[in-house]
Amino acid sequence: MERGNPTETGNFILLGFSDDPDLQSHLFDLLLSMYLVTVLGNLLIILATISDSHLHKPMYFFLSNLSLADIGFTSTTIPKALRNIQTQSRVITFAGCISQIYFLILFACQDNLLLTVMAYDRFVAICHPLHYVVIMNPRLCQLMALGSWLISILGSLPNTLTILRLSFCTNRKIPQFFCDLPEVLKIACSDTLINNIVLYSVAIILGVFPLTGILLSYSQIFSSILRISSDRGKYKAFSTCGSHLLVVSFFYGTVLAVNLSSVAILSSRLSLMASVIYTMVTTMLNPFIYSLRNRDIKVVLGRVFSKVLPLSERVDARLS
Template identity: 55%
Template sequence: MDPRNHTDVSEFILLGLTQDPELQPLLFGVFLSLYLVTVLGNLLIILAVISDPHLHTPMYFFLSHLSLGDICLSTTTIPKMLVNIQAQNQHISYTGCLTQICFVLVFIGFENCLLAAMAYDRYVAICHPLMYTVIMNPRLCVQLILLSLLLSIVDALLHSLMVLRLSFCTNRKVPHFFCELAQVIKLACSDTLINNFVIFVMFSLFGGLPLSGIIYSYAQIVSSVLQMPSAGGRYKSFSTCGSHLSVVSLFYATGVSVYINSAVAGSSRKAAAASVMYTVVPQMMNPFIYSLRNRDMKGAFRKLIRRITLL
């Protein structure tokens, strides 16, 4: 491989989900709606947590940052797709593509770590209730947020810098609606063995460790709850974990299904359609999951809406 750090293209072409011109207006309308619902729903979560003193707890502190990450992830991918459809221009600059890769990885990694932190919060609340306020103090909560963000940035920068070493020749067509790391690497005409190895290692560490922490936390939670003598106590404890467990299941189930589909289907276009399930759907559904399953959030939403209508 030529060791020089260069690229032979100044831009890529995002093929999107389909090239059928008749479907472009429909795609534009659907994704615009999804984006607006995602931003509005997560913004309401953030405003509700900020405005209601009863929600100034570690669990809702993490939830508000999860909502912020969801807004940022959706904003990284969907608006560019909408602009391309509206302008009938599928091009994205080389720098823009690398930037998109980096930010997508940052926010996906941030959400991954944040879900593990939220699982730890539920573990402490249920398994060590008397020590909860001591362990989950504001300093630790801020440290967990900063650590999640730092790890995500390091992981994203590593992958982005590894792309910089690749050479891209004549094939510039990315069969996706955004610059997804794996699809961009496939376009390289230089050796990608190291890049694929780094992806495998970091995916195993970055995906495996948080997921292992979540599984361990819930194993301890289930063991502790089953030892409770009161059925009402068991139900209340499980109900406090229901929303988070639903979000975790949605996030990991969609992510795993995309990679299984990519490996089995062999069609890049099908993989692009499947990737909507982990870059769009969970971010849109999270506010509904927490608002529909959480009595405190419902009350905070009602107060917030009353304040807005009185303005």
């Protein structure tokens, strides 16, 4: 195969979903709908936590950061996919591909770290309720949120920078609708040993270690819940971490599905479906999980809608 220059800014081809124009039209409508629901749902969570003083608590502070990360995560891939479908173009520049990889890793790491911080918050709330206010003070919460963002920003650099040393073959087709790092490494003509070492090292440090922290937190949480004598007390304690546990299950379940689909010999369509679930479905479901299972957020969102609807009616009345 013909090699390319490692500094060459050639284009890549995102094979995407299908060549069928009719199917592409339906895919465009589906992806656009899911993207709008994801962005609006997460924006409502952020608006609710900022606007109401009752939600100025550590759990909701971390939740608003999670919603911001989810918006960034899905905005890294879906707008480009929508543009490619609309323009019937599959091209993405080298700089655009590198940018996608960087921000995908950044927001994925941020999701991972925030879920870990939220698990610690639930651990303190259930296992040390009398000291919760003292331990989870505003300064500590801000430091943990800032630390997670800084770690994610720095942690996404090694994988991105090591791509710059690679040369790529003339066949630059990526069987995805976005620049997936493992798929990009497969089409490299130069040795990718260093890249794979960096990839797995970062995955262990920013993936496995946080997951271990979540599992340890929940082992302590379940142990404390089992020691509660009344069934009502057990249910009340478990309900405070139910939403977070669901989000953690969806997040790591889809991550596992994507990794298995990339390792196993599966059809490209199944691999694409796993990627859509990973990049879209989890980020879209998070606001629904937290809003439907959380009474405080439902009350605040009800207040927000009650203020917005009369305003829209007054605007319509003036226009008419």
